[in-house]
Amino acid sequence: MVNLDPIAEDAIEPIALPVRDEDGRLDSDFIAAIEAAIEAEDSAELILLAANLHEADTGDLIETLAEDARADFVRLLGDEFDYTALTETDEAVRIKLLEALPNSEIAEALGELDSDDAVYILEDLDEEDQAEILGGLPYADRAQLQKALDYPESSAGRRMQSEFIAVAQFWTVGQTIDYMREAQDLPDSFYEIYVVDPAFKLLGAVALDKILRTKRDQKVTSVMDETRHAVLATEDQEEVARRFERYNLVSSAVVDETDRLVGILTVDDIVDVIQEEAEEDMRALGGVGDEEISDSVLTTARSRLTWLVVNLGTAVLASAVIGLFDQTIEAMVALAVLMPIVASMGGNAGTQTMTVAVRGIATQELGTRNMIRVLRREVLVGLLNGVALAILIGLTAWLWFQDLGLGVVIGGAIVINMLFAGLSGLLIPVALDRLKVDPAIASSVFVTTVTDVVGFFAFLSIAALWFGLPF
């Protein structure tokens, strides 16, 4: 980041301390100064330090503060605290902080915010607090927020902003500009205006640069883009995010079931959803839900235990397979030493294919059309790498135990397991997706089950046959 401050003298108030260090983390001296000001109940100093921060920095700062200092921070900043910062904190932090603040103050602050930010802050509170806060708002604001809250969770209606500019189809560009100069209650920033018919049905959008580049006497419809990608208010935010991403949208109109314009979505709201979506898949594959780094021990332990217990089932199943061969192992204990290698290699290869498949399904790059080609590829990759690893592991086992037969047996088992790894890594996520189960969440248990069971079974049974051992 470059420091460009040629007119800094005119700026209202230069902050003496840098807010972030070189790595982009909040600067520790800055945090210390804030903490000292809170400790000393020095409201003036705190305002000087923190009132002009960007809401994202304030949000990070709140997360960094000790839990009991957070409410003090908000209280000492008083009217200078920008509640938008709460949209930038973890859910757990936000809820606790809101519980510590008087509902009347929250209501007053929410009245000042854009409707999307107000809804974001309200939606996770319990119904009682919600009702009390809504009750403290002027009627128009309350009705607007209530309407947004009535849309399903994670829907476009929850994320949208109700402040926008809509003009009639017979207006000129000049009329539109004059109207914008006068209008109240506009969003903080916007990138297009909307054209509606007398029933408020959406006709299209006009980008602001188009308006600026067009003569005043032209009709707005002459520079309007027909709306091809309007979002339905009940649509899920992930669907919407995918569309924003695919079509490089910066903002989009939101309409109700009767095609009437009810709000707008801007890309800054959607960026978070896009990131969350990719992150969700990653967490799901890693066996963690939507936990946050600020969650408590109990919440975390409980949410992770579910996954571990499910995996315990897999592990026990794999053990049962080994149990079938207890006499074989007793006769040749080297098998017990080597068997985890076969299962582990299969598990790793299966995870590789599964990662690609899960992401391909999420981004819709993997579909029926290229299924056969991808399946063929996975089988060939499994065979190729299976043979490569079989040689490597076979040689290792041969040298280690001075037994060529053991090398051959483990090599053969590896090739078989790598093949099953490729097949299950692709087919299991695809099948789950068909069954409308999120492949990111459920795939890895099934894939590991396959690679463990096949790995142990192939290795131990080939060994029993090759060496003529009992089983």
Add this chain to the structure above:
Amino acid sequence: MVNLDPIAEDAIEPIALPVRDEDGRLDSDFIAAIEAAIEAEDSAELILLAANLHEADTGDLIETLAEDARADFVRLLGDEFDYTALTETDEAVRIKLLEALPNSEIAEALGELDSDDAVYILEDLDEEDQAEILGGLPYADRAQLQKALDYPESSAGRRMQSEFIAVAQFWTVGQTIDYMREAQDLPDSFYEIYVVDPAFKLLGAVALDKILRTKRDQKVTSVMDETRHAVLATEDQEEVARRFERYNLVSSAVVDETDRLVGILTVDDIVDVIQEEAEEDMRALGGVGDEEISDSVLTTARSRLTWLVVNLGTAVLASAVIGLFDQTIEAMVALAVLMPIVASMGGNAGTQTMTVAVRGIATQELGTRNMIRVLRREVLVGLLNGVALAILIGLTAWLWFQDLGLGVVIGGAIVINMLFAGLSGLLIPVALDRLKVDPAIASSVFVTTVTDVVGFFAFLSIAALWFGLPF
């Protein structure tokens, strides 16, 4: 998606077939129609079907077509083919297609594109083709693209657009609007204009809505936001993406080392980077590099093999630990049956912690400030879930082998391994990050090594001691 087409009669050409099906995938009838038109070399029909598609749809369509049909598709569309669509395909698909097209045609097409799209298409070609294509461009375009290509790979300079509007600091809003109405070579769409001093040093940005809402005789500087977040052209795109995401930016100026304005970045370019970054971590954890679903068998096999071989080392190490206890196992084969459970549970728990830690490091939510708190949480979660699983597994083992001692031994080993899983899952990514190694890529090998080695060692050694077995 809602179909809003009240003025469809005025549209140049309604597409008869729906482009995408309900799931958002390209419609199979639509693809079939395209393929038939290519097969029949029916240029007119193809233009009717595909010329007015959004570039993102065209990009997906190209990926869907068989490899040898792609160049025909471009050739038959002729001047109606929008090369921007190539920025929406996989790298492998783009490079192959470009190789199949004459360089002179590519040069002609690139001259029409925004500079960021042209650079995106050029950058992955080999130097020879690059030089030939650049040679076919008018001098001004060539110089502009060459300058962008001189910036490091994945830098802001590569992603930026060189088309933007910059005005002098003493201009009025009215002058600015008049200038915009006349200016040539503007980007397709833009959201702010920039204010520069006589040496072209960046002073600040003015959002278009501000310009529209301000009287013509006001100075632009009166509505200007001083630039606090200008991007340096040499900065890495991931850094930039993080800033866009944190501060909800829609566009940003790009400056060179002397603070002079050289280009702009818009969020639609950055959205892809944000998504890629989260995806990269996921792929890295899954043991796959930046492979694409369209990569060839050999490319895929080779890139995955590296990871498998590294993991083989881990697996052999774990086997060596088991090897230490071969006499113990020989004396009590049930240990061989149960031991994978201990390692597997530890591996899963370690992966959970690691997933959270890797993502926390990437988003900078995990830092020195909350390290102790998170460490304490991971230890407690490990203990809690360790005890819960120990009871479950202990009971299972007891009932299965009718041996209470075996249940106690496996329970104890599980608690120990879960503790190590939590510790290593957190500390290994953090340590790697300190050593400037990407934790997403390297963590999982180390974490699995810890949980395998500790798991096998703890279980077998406790068993040997408890039952007085040889080792």
